[in-house]
Amino acid sequence: MKYYVVWKGKTPGVYDSWAACKLQIEGFHGALYKSFPNQEQAEQAFKQSAHLHLGTNNKNTATLAPKIFNTGFVLPSISVDAACNPRGVFEYQGVWTENRERIFHQGPFPDGSNNIGEFLALVHALALCKKRNWHFPIYTDSVTALAWLRNKKAKTSVSDEKTLLLVQRAEIWLSQNTYPNVVQKWQTDQWGEIYADFGRK
Numbered sequence: 339m340k341y342y343v344v345w346k347g348k349t350p351g352v353y354d355s356w357a358a359c360k361l362q363i364e365g366f367h368g369a370l371y372k373s374f375p376n377q378e379q380a381e382q383a384f385k386q387s388a389h390l391h392l393g394t395n396n397k398n399t400a401t402l403a404p405k406i407f408n409t410g411f412v413l414p415s416i417s418v419d420a421a422c423n424p425r426g427v428f429e430y431q432g433v434w435t436e437n438r439e440r441i442f443h444q445g446p447f448p449d450g451s452n453n454i455g456e457f458l459a460l461v462h463a464l465a466l467c468k469k470r471n472w473h474f475p476i477y478t479d480s481v482t483a484l485a486w487l488r489n490k491k492a493k494t495s496v497s498d499e500k501t502l503l504l505v506q507r508a509e510i511w512l513s514q515n516t517y518p519n520v521v522q523k524w525q526t527d528q529w530g531e532i533y534a535d536f537g538r539k
Contacts, residue, residue: 341380345388346370352380387439389414389472410528415475416441416463417524419534420455428452430459432466433534435477442466449498454505456483457492459534461508464517472519479524479532487512487521 342359344350347369353359354377363369370388374380383391415435422428429445442462445455460483463476478484486492490512492505524532531537 340373340375341377342371342373343380343384343391344369344371345384350384352377352384387434387437387441389434389474410525411435411477412475415477416467416472417477417532417534418456418459418463419479419532419536420452420459421536422450422452422455426450428455429536430455430462431534431536432459432463435533438533447498447501447504450496450501451494453480453482453486454492454494454496454501456480457486458504458508459483460487460521461511464519464521465511465515467519468515468517475520475522477522477524477532479526481523484521484523 339354340356342353342356344353344359344362347362347366349362351362353362356373359371359373363371372383372388372391374383413436416432417435418430418432420428420430426449427446428450429443429447431443432441433439434441444458444462447455456478457480460476460478466472467474467476491509494505496502496505526532
């Protein structure tokens with residue numbers, strides 16, 4: 339017996355038959371749904387973002403293929419950002435652009451910079467996308483992080499051993515992997531603060 343999660347449909351929820359699920363998605367543009375082998379998994383999945391369970395090529399969705407909305411940026415997509423205090427303690431995170439739901443968060447780490455955090459956030463997002471076969475665009479508001487990403491090298495003289503190891507691991511990943519994701523500059527002047535912003539300005 340399968341259970342069906344409807345994240346986006348006439349009435350989102352968990353259903354215990356295909357017939358019941360079909361009633362919620364039939365004729366509903368951009369419905370998001372998926373079957374699960376038992377109720378426990380279905381209930382857990384329903385509490386999470388559909389993007390964690392549906393890929394860009396999944397037959398159970400018509401909306402996960404990247405699409406430009408009137409906002410100017412692409413959805414679905416991932417936004418990343420970092421925060422750093424005056425002492426150099428930094429952290430970074432990635433969120434779904436459309437609803438700002440957090441996908442990952444790392445830190446705080448000692449002795450770094452905002453640029454390092456932005457760079458690590460980008461590589462973290464790319465590695466996660468490759469692992470899960472996500473082809474979503476990724477946004478950052480850091481010109482420096484984009485340059486480091488293109489060069490596969492962070493131009494930093496950080497001395498903290500833990501931070502240095504994180505940067506080296508990111509550089510090694512970039513040197514050994516390719517990715518289909520489009521990484522773009524977030525247009526802050528047009529769209530406001532990037533949605534992964536920590537809100538500490």
